[in-house]
Amino acid sequence: MFTGIFKDTSVRILITFMIVLCVLSSLVLPDWMQNNFMYGLSRGLAILGLMLLWRTNLVSFGHALYYGFGAYAVALCQKYFGITDILLRFAIAVIAAGLLGFCLGFILRKYREIFFAMLSLAFSMVLYGLLAKAEFLGSTDGMSISPSTLLGMELTRQYLFYLITFFVICAAISIQAYLRSTLGHLTTAIQDNEIRVEYLGYSVQKAIHIKYVMSACLAGGAGGLMAASLGQVDPDSMVNWNVSGELVFITIMSGWGNILAPFIGAIIFEFIRTYAFEWAPQAWAAIVGGTLLAIIFFFPGGIWSVIEKVFNYGKKKNVK
Template sequence: MRPLLITIALLAFLAGLGFILPAWIIFLLSLAFARGLAIMSVALLLRAGLVSFGQGLFFAASAYTVAFAMKAWSVREAALAIALGTGAGIVVAGVTGLLLARYREIFFAMLTLAFSMVLYGILVKAYALTGGSDGMAVATPTIAGLTLAAGRLRSTLYLLTLSCTAAAAYLTFRYMNSPLGYAARAVRDNEVRLEYLGLSTWSTIYLTYVLAGGLSGLGGALMALNVGHVDPQLAYWTTSGEFVFVALLGGIGNVLAPLGGAIVFEILRAYAFKYAPYVWQMIMGGAMLLIILFMPEGLWTIYTSVMRRMKKKEAGVL
């Protein structure tokens, strides 16, 4: 009961921030939630023992789908654009997953990276369609058919992003605690035993991979709407590597851990880039080393430690 109340209070708090914080902080939080969905997809695969360096594939495919839909089909409704982008991520994951579900460890990681870099090459070279390295502009969306002023649109997009992120996090939580979610964890622990139990490891990995593609696709669509521009860098290996970095930063022990890691990372990056533009990456790397040394399970360790202390106090141990 307590985790549910904490989650509801946290959502209400985050929603309230959309009405009181400056526009630039709201924009930063919107980016953190959008990227957090891709990071959540990385964490989902990590729980199955799979490291993906190609989540930028779905992130970019979704973002460009939104941009193309608005340019070629005059799509303006945000909900429809999000649905198209998420669908693109699922379709791409469904196709590539037919091959990738057969591989594990370094082979899986390198193949995901290869697919992502293939898309990056296409986006850079197909200048007439994608704008090359300059990218594409994303038209201003409408919300429920309404065209909003810039300030109102920013806060509304933030609430929309928060709502989509919360819904995706809930569905991911249900999946993690479903029989299929436990089967995915069993693939990491003992794949042979899972086969002896009569479960297909290929199907388990495939469905998990498709779900991860959908999460990353949703994040890409939300990112495109919030930023208003897409470019090939979204599919580059550094973007996918960043997702893995933040997944380890936040931890994979809970569905909210990647989102918390994304918020911390975006805030740290914004201030590090502002005050130390030439060494901000070194600062982030140093922070990662400290977390690995003192919090091997990520920043989520802080929450679990606090909750453990509270339970001990209630039990009269302390």
């Protein structure tokens, strides 16, 4: 599956982009930008998960379930077992969300379109209800998370950023490897014609289940990293339906052409929001919403389609 993965153009572009980001942020850019990159990259993992589902025409309006589950797994492991190691945190978040996704996958893999979207929303709101009512989980106030460590050493935010970048590269490469495999190619085939895929001898439900678990793992990892980089979890900003909506929003904004697209989209979203909050504290939501409308009207393929156009412009000219 991973053979020749580093010769893949998308992977090369991704790695170059991340390295440039690391170098720029450690040498030139101010600290606050690094924060935004950190949130953007973390959230980008969840977007990548949604993009995977989207390739099969499945839109999940409840991905905050895994996002929040990963974040709360990190918070609870700190509260009860004192785990603050960033490697463990990431692993715990991914595994916890993956297990939950595996269980719920048995139900969700049978549904498509609006039924899939609404059922996933329902599951996420169940978790929200539980968290908001459970006093020992901090209720709506949530829980705070102490700064991460690495193998017993304290981790500065600079190194946390490098590590997040590293996690993101690993996750994105795995997804690219999956997309290049037979199973990955199946996903677009399922989108085109499910019955034909079944006749070819593949189980559509199984393929969707696998994809769903991967997507849950990514969202869980995103939640875990977000919790570690922000230092706080609470149901309203981690599990509520509007968080799921925000994730879908960024997915649409990013476009689904490439594994790098979700991360660029998520970073741009962080910047839009930062400036919207600063310039118009009373109307920031209108600015964020207006941006989405503009993108849908003018660039239906998302930000990635713009990038593609810019880079392909020269090539097309040569062909002519």
